[in-house]
Amino acid sequence: MDKIKDTRSFMRIIHRYLGYFMAGIMAVYAVSGMLLVYRDTDFLKQEKKYEKTIAKDLDEKGIEKELKLKNFEIIKTVGNISHFKEGTYNASTGVAKYSKMELPFVLDKMAKLHKAKSADTLSPLNTFFGFCLFFFVVSSFWMFNPKTKAFKRGVKFAVAGLIIAIILTMI
Secondary structure (H helix, E strand, C coil), X not given: CHHHHHHHHHHHHXXXXXXXXXXXXXHHHHHHHHHHHCCCCCCCCEEEEEEEECCCCCCHHHHHHHXXXXXXXXXXXXXXXXXXXXXEEECCCCEEEEEEEECCHHHHHHHHHHHCCCCCCCHHHHHHHHHHHHHHHHHHHHCCCCCCHHHHHHHHHHHXXXXXHXXXXXX
16 A cells, blocks of 8 residues: 555656646647647748749759748749749749748747657657656546546546547547
């Protein structure tokens, strides 16, 4: 019985202080996650103009790759100048003038939290965050005595949440 109580006390203490520590990180992830829901719109974005010299005489695919523009399509070409929705490309000089809708600097950095790859500097933070969230899932079952009504109700809510997440993922 003492070992069970010790484990419960340990999990509750770690859960509490890790939760306080993670509160700031979770706030940033929450805001960035909400921003990503609207990444296909111009919500909170500002137009930024660019002038970049890239290789000369590129075809449509080459321009798209160099400028990293989504849904790139050349609308018309007049002489050496190719016109596309975001701007122009001069095939003889390699100069591209274009604009992009981008989030302000701080919001853009926050949104990149969710897009980090294993080679990115943010990947350890993402891994730590995921580990902590998983710990919260597991340790939450030590918050109450399994014989209590609160625990049994909590398990039902956890199962309902799991089922809803699975159903919505499969749709």
